[in-house]
Amino acid sequence: MTPCHLRIARRAVTLVTTVVVAAVALAASACGGDEAAPKDVVLVTHDSFAVSKTVRQAFERESGLTLKILQGGDANEVLNRALLTAGDPQGDVVFGIDDSVLSRALEGDLLEEYRSPELSSLQADFGNPDPHVTPIDHGEVCLNVDRGWFASHDVPPPTSLGDLVLDRYRNLLVVENPATSSPGLAFLLATVATYGDPGWETYWRALRANGVRVVDGWEEAYTQQFSGASGSPGKRPIVVSYASSPAAEVIFASKPPTTAPTAAVEDGCYRQVEYAGILRGAHNEDGAKQLIDFMLSERFQADVPGSMFVYPVRADVPLPEEFVKHAIVPRDPLQLPPAEVDANRDRWVARWTDIVVR
Amino acid sequence: MDRHRRALSAAGRAAAVVLPVAFLAVFFAWPLGAILARSLVVDGRPDVPLDVLTDSTTRDVAWFTLWQATVSTVLTLLAGLPLAWALARFRFPGRSVIEALVLVPFVLPTVVVATAFVALLPDDIERSVWAILLAHVFFNVAVVVRVVGAFWAGLDQRLWDAAATLGASPAERQLRLTAPLLAPALASAASIVFLFCFTSFGVILILGGPRYATLETEIYNQAARLFDLRTAAALGLLQLAAVAAAVLVSGRLERRLGGGRRRSGAARRPAGGERVAVAVVVVGSLGLLALPPLALVLRSLQVGTGYGLDHFTALAHETPALFVAPWHAILNSLLFSTAATAIALAVGIPAAVAVASGRRGLDVALMLPLGASAAMLGFGFLLAFDDPPLDLRSSPAIVPLAQALVALPFVVRSLVPALRAVDARMREAAAVLGATPAQVRREIELPLLARPLAVAAGLAFAVSLGEFGATVFLVRADWPTVPVAIFRFLGRPGEGNVGAAMALCVVLMALVAAVALVSERALVRGRPR
Numbered sequence: 001m002t003p004c005h006l007r008i009a010r011r012a013v014t015l016v017t018t019v020v021v022a023a024v025a026l027a028a029s030a031c032g033g034d035e036a037a038p039k040d041v042v043l044v045t046h047d048s049f050a051v052s053k054t055v056r057q058a059f060e061r062e063s064g065l066t067l068k069i070l071q072g073g074d075a076n077e078v079l080n081r082a083l084l085t086a087g088d089p090q091g092d093v094v095f096g097i098d099d100s101v102l103s104r105a106l107e108g109d110l111l112e113e114y115r116s117p118e119l120s121s122l123q124a125d126f127g128n129p130d131p132h133v134t135p136i137d138h139g140e141v142c143l144n145v146d147r148g149w150f151a152s153h154d155v156p157p158p159t160s161l162g163d164l165v166l167d168r169y170r171n172l173l174v175v176e177n178p179a180t181s182s183p184g185l186a187f188l189l190a191t192v193a194t195y196g197d198p199g200w201e202t203y204w205r206a207l208r209a210n211g212v213r214v215v216d217g218w219e220e221a222y223t224q225q226f227s228g229a230s231g232s233p234g235k236r237p238i239v240v241s242y243a244s245s246p247a248a249e250v251i252f253a254s255k256p257p258t259t260a261p262t263a264a265v266e267d268g269c270y271r272q273v274e275y276a277g278i279l280r281g282a283h284n285e286d287g288a289k290q291l292i293d294f295m296l297s298e299r300f301q302a303d304v305p306g307s308m309f310v311y312p313v314r315a316d317v318p319l320p321e322e323f324v325k326h327a328i329v330p331r332d333p334l335q336l337p338p339a340e341v342d343a344n345r346d347r348w349v350a351r352w353t354d355i356v357v358r
Numbered sequence: 359m360d361r362h363r364r365a366l367s368a369a370g371r372a373a374a375v376v377l378p379v380a381f382l383a384v385f386f387a388w389p390l391g392a393i394l395a396r397s398l399v400v401d402g403r404p405d406v407p408l409d410v411l412t413d414s415t416t417r418d419v420a421w422f423t424l425w426q427a428t429v430s431t432v433l434t435l436l437a438g439l440p441l442a443w444a445l446a447r448f449r450f451p452g453r454s455v456i457e458a459l460v461l462v463p464f465v466l467p468t469v470v471v472a473t474a475f476v477a478l479l480p481d482d483i484e485r486s487v488w489a490i491l492l493a494h495v496f497f498n499v500a501v502v503v504r505v506v507g508a509f510w511a512g513l514d515q516r517l518w519d520a521a522a523t524l525g526a527s528p529a530e531r532q533l534r535l536t537a538p539l540l541a542p543a544l545a546s547a548a549s550i551v552f553l554f555c556f557t558s559f560g561v562i563l564i565l566g567g568p569r570y571a572t573l574e575t576e577i578y579n580q581a582a583r584l585f586d587l588r589t590a591a592a593l594g595l596l597q598l599a600a601v602a603a604a605v606l607v608s609g610r611l612e613r614r615l616g617g618g619r620r621r622s623g624a625a626r627r628p629a630g631g632e633r634v635a636v637a638v639v640v641v642g643s644l645g646l647l648a649l650p651p652l653a654l655v656l657r658s659l660q661v662g663t664g665y666g667l668d669h670f671t672a673l674a675h676e677t678p679a680l681f682v683a684p685w686h687a688i689l690n691s692l693l694f695s696t697a698a699t700a701i702a703l704a705v706g707i708p709a710a711v712a713v714a715s716g717r718r719g720l721d722v723a724l725m726l727p728l729g730a731s732a733a734m735l736g737f738g739f740l741l742a743f744d745d746p747p748l749d750l751r752s753s754p755a756i757v758p759l760a761q762a763l764v765a766l767p768f769v770v771r772s773l774v775p776a777l778r779a780v781d782a783r784m785r786e787a788a789a790v791l792g793a794t795p796a797q798v799r800r801e802i803e804l805p806l807l808a809r810p811l812a813v814a815a816g817l818a819f820a821v822s823l824g825e826f827g828a829t830v831f832l833v834r835a836d837w838p839t840v841p842v843a844i845f846r847f848l849g850r851p852g853e854g855n856v857g858a859a860m861a862l863c864v865v866l867m868a869l870v871a872a873v874a875l876v877s878e879r880a881l882v883r884g885r886p887r
Contacts (some may be wrong), residue, residue: 020735042752047849049835050678069681069835070752080585084776090751162446177568180583216563219848220472223856230853245851252669252852307678309850319841346584357568 008145041287042068042091045278048077049095050307051300059294065287075274076180082279083108088277092288095136095295098272099335100185104344106132114289118314126273126313129151133225133275138296140330141272142188143265146228149237153346158238161194161268164207171211174225174236177357180270180347181217187240188352189341190270193334197344204355214356228262243269244309247320247327253304260326269283271333274310370795373752375717378709378724378766381701384748386764389738396741397591399761407592414829420596423572426487427556431496435544436550437646438502440639445503446510448628448636456640457507458874461816464500465870467550467823468560469839470863471496475565489565494558494652498551499643500820501768505550508544508813509775511625512806518600542612542775549608550771553601553728559827569796577731587737587841594734601729605722612775634768639689651867658860661851669857679846679855681835687843687863691823694754694839698761705762707770714777724770727763732827739832754837760828765818772814776807816874823870827852840866 013237040159041063043049049071058065070091073081079101082094087109107109111132119127119134126135141165145157155168164173176184191200215221223229227241230249258280276295278288294300301312305323311317319329398405410416445457463471475493504533517539521531557574572581573593581590610629627847628636661668675685682685689808706724713721727735738762743750780803788798804811847859 014871046626047846050681052678053676053681056681068752071835072831080582081587081737081740082828084737085744087404088744089739095757197522208572214568216568220564222851223848229658229851229856231856248855249853252850252854254668254857353568 002253008330015335019346023126030119035179039065039284039287041065041093041284041291042070044082044089044091044293046074046096047071047076048308052303052307055299055303055307058265059288059291063287063290063294065284065290067291076182079105079108082110086110087281089281092279092282092284093276093291094279095274097133097275097277098182099338100182100272100341100345102133102187102275102338105277106130107251110280112280112282112285114278114292116289116293116296118293119294121315122313123315129275133277134292134296135273135312135313135343136276137301137308137310138262139306140269140333141183141190141240142224142243142269142328142330144222144228144239144245144262145243145265146237146261147225147259147263148261149227157265158307161191164212164238164275165203167210169210169238173207173211173238174213174221174237175236175240175274176218176221177214177216178352181221183218183240184241184344185349186270186272188348189353190268190334191269192348193336194268197348198351200348201351201355202351207275208356212356225305230261236354242309244323244327245309245332247305247322247325249307250326251322258271264328264332266328269330269333271330271335273313361645371712371715374708374712375720376711378705378720380726381705381766382723385759386730386735387762389735389742390730391752392741393587393734393737393738394591394595397587405588406614407588410589410592416593416596419571419573419593420600423556423574423597424600425553426490426494426570426572427558430491430498430555430558431548431552433491434498434555434814435502435548436484437643438499438547439506441499441643442503442507442510444636444639446507448632449625450636450640453873454879455871456644457503458871459644460500460503460647461820461870461874462500462867463496463647464498464817465820466497466651466751466863467758467824467826467844467866468493468564470844471650471857472561472564472655478649478653487566487570488664490570493561493565494551494555496647497567498554499647501550501554501817504813504817505547505775506540506543507773508772508810509542509779511547511809512538512776512779513812515626525678542778544883545608545612546771546775548639549612549725550767552604553725554609555730555765556601556604557597557729559732568868573600574731581731581737582734584630590734590827594731596730597731598726601726602722606718609718609721613778638731648703653736654860654863654867658857658864661857668859669854670864672854672858673861677854677858679850679858680838680843682838684843684858684862687838687840688869690837691839691866691869692760693763694829695819695822696778696823697758698765699818700764701763702760702769702818702822705817706818707773707811709766710770710773710777714774715743721770721774728767732831736828736831752834754834756832757829757837757839759824761822761825761833762826764828765821768817768821769814772810772817773807776810777803782804812877816877819873819877820870823866823873840869 049069052329056067068091075096077096078094078096082089082105113131114134114135115131122135126138129135143158147157150157158164158169163169175187178185191203194200195203213225215225218241221239222241222245223232225234225236226232226241227234227237228239230253243264244263246264248259249262250256276292278285278292282288296314298314298317301314301317304310304312305320311329398407441460445453471493477491479489517535518531521535526534558572559574559578562572562575563569573596577593577597579591579595580586626685658669659665659667676683709720709724713724739756740751743756750759784802785798788802793801824841826845830841830842833839837847844859844866845864847855847862
């Protein structure tokens with residue numbers, strides 16, 4: 001072999017060795033770090049959880065605890081992970097359980113009872129929850145419309161669920177699959193709440209005949225198919241999204257416009273309340289209580305709209321200006337009892353799949 | 359002396375088996391066993407889910423899975439071979455850049471590719487089975503170009519010259535010389551592509567819409583969403599069995615096909631008509647491969663109604679979508695992927711040596727992680743790693759370990775055909791001249807393997823960098839990788855979020871191209887061509 005070959009071989013060996021050492025060092029430092037800080041509180045939550053840095057730091061400073069966040073999946077997947085590890089949980093607090101999965105969480109014997117002293121400061125709708133869970137925020141799943149499209153096509157935007165089956169809205173609506181998407185499920189529940197069971201089936205047959213498009217998740221529906229989202233290649237001007245989405249279009253615009261390019265339709269909005277709970281078997285139960293109290297504090301609640309684009313449950317927290325101007329807070333949103341949702345959800349979704357997709 | 363040497367090499371061979379087996383046992387078999395036990399054991403008795411396996415829905419899903427994977431594999435081979443030929447056989451300006459660029463599609467998160475495809479494809483194709491097939495070709499063409507190309511480049515050019523001298527036409531040379539010589543590398547690449555398409559997840563969910571389901575999407579559906587662990591486990595076992603069968607078949611093919619001997623291949627400048635052929639192939643392939651990434655670059659530069667770099671500069675600033683400034687994700691990704699590549703190489707090199715010297719069982723075992731559903735394995739990790747010393751559930755160390763598990767098959771697949779093809783006579787000659795087995799390995803095998811090693815490292819890095827399914831499940835919120843950050847940004851409305859996602863996609867593409875270029879240069883420079 002030539003010396004040149006040898007050099008390459010040595011180089012390869014050195015490279016591999018260096019990288020192995022680096023990997024071991026990384027793993028060791030990561031493990032070491034965890035052991036050195038026993039004063040942690042671990043929050044298990046979904047993909048959409050967010051909190052401002054200053055607010056998180058305030059909690060860590062005041063409590064003396066480090067807040068670790070484990071994040072992944074939607075509300076349903078978070079719950080299923082918690083059910084899988086019931087009694088030997090991944091963390092101390094779970095956040096993001098919503099109405100559609102609440103009764104499964106309660107039946108699963110996952111959570112410790114806790115009544116936060118802050119509950120008395122909540123709006124009347126939220127002040128008296130099941131003792132195993134604490135409401136933290138509420139989101140409203142609403143139809144969003146592209147104002148520009150409707151203005152330029154000289155068609156009035158729809159104002160109710162019933163409008164969507166009209167001929168002038170043919171091929172304009174895109175919705176998420178309730179089997180794979182949380183807003184998709186909320187929209188299906190909104191139609192059940194409006195038209196009753198099995199009346200909703202007739203409504204969806206009409207929607208299908210009117211050219212509704214179904215996509216897998218909110219990302220595809222909103223950022224790809226909906227024409228009103230900024231930079232979207234989409235061609236459909238009606239989408240299932242949230243009451244707060246128009247405000248986000250203003251806040252995240254490179255040049256914030258004076259009026260939002262999109263609007264939420266107040267009729268047919270479905271309310272999703274998100275809860276937190278202390279996981280049974282938590283390593284730091286006291287820390288868990290502090291975290292839940294903090295999530296109901298004015299500081300955290302005021303941060304909820306700007307961070308997660310949902311609404312606070314506290315009565316005394318004002319909404320940010322952009323929300324007041326561009327978003328809506330539906331006065332009389334639709335809701336179904338959690339037990340009814342839980343008892344029928346799988347059947348409804350299966351029926352829906354037969355009617356709309358097959 | 360001689361006996362001593364033989365004992366040493368036996369010990370070496372044993373060591374080559376122990377490390378990969380231990381790695382697979384701890385990070386694959388144990389968690390998988392934990393979730394299967396939880397799903398299929400009721401009151402201490404096994405609950406055999408035969409009813410699930412004989413269900414007609416299962417049959418339909420399994421058939422579609424097999425069908426789309428087979429068609430996707432054939433299309434990917436057809437699409438990748440011309441470029442593999444051009445890159446392996448000829449020297450031309452920009453060749454190494456193109457080799458690096460080919461890897462780019464491979465690291466793009468499926469959400470991003472689907473985004474690009476939705477933007478590019480006409481409406482009626484967009485939601486059809488064609489969209490799925492095209493996306494699979496786009497994703498996996500790098501495997502064909504790299505695995506087949508690296509092998510092709512190492513074949514002895516004089517065989518073609520001799521055939522030409524003996525009067526074989528170009529077509530005859532390709533059919534009767536190239537095809538049989540390349541067969542093992544083709545089988546190797548085809549098996550990886552097949553497994554990737556067989557277990558495809560994001561592409562099916564997003565481009566297939568709600569109408570198409572594969573075993574992998576159905577397992578996810580049953581486990582993560584419906585929490586029907588019994589059905590999920592049954593389908594998971596079916597998928598594993600199918601993958602094991604596919605690996606066995608391809609391994610048998612690879613061995614039976616034999617393949618060509620390795621010498622330093624001689625890439626040369628294309629001459630005459632070859633120049634046209636190479637130009638057509640390179641420009642054509644690049645054109646097709648570049649379209650989706652270009653669409654992303656354009657979108658990352660779109661600011662309001664004009665163009666600018668605002669989305670890139672915004673990566674320096676904190677935003678509600680992440681718990682750290684977005685540029686941290688780039689550092690995290692580099693760190694995790696480097697560690698994962700190191701682990702994959704440390705385990706994969708001895709594993710490849712063992713497989714090449716006839717450990718077929720290990721070969722199948724190493725490919726199985728590709729066949730396990732990410733959702734089931736993720737659940738298994740949660741059940742298995744809950745106690746010290748492997749209390750990994752909230753440790754960042756679990757991320758590179760999981761990524762290495764996914765990257766491992768690529769390392770082994772890239773190395774095995776080359777290892778098998780090392781001319782036995784060279785080894786014997788060296789031994790006769792007094793070289794120890796270690797010397798033979800160091801001075802004969804390693805130099806000949808420099809290029810496949812570079813390919814393996816590049817693929818492992820790319821796979822780790824783009825890995826999403828396991829990472830998003832395991833990573834802590836303060837340690838997002840680039841694909842996880844892209845996913846979080848895409849999950850929020852507003853121009854700034856979409857823009858940040860697109861900018862990060864561009865960064866991810868640039869990263870993988872740069873790393874592929876550097877790793878290949880570092881290892882292959884100075885090699886005679």
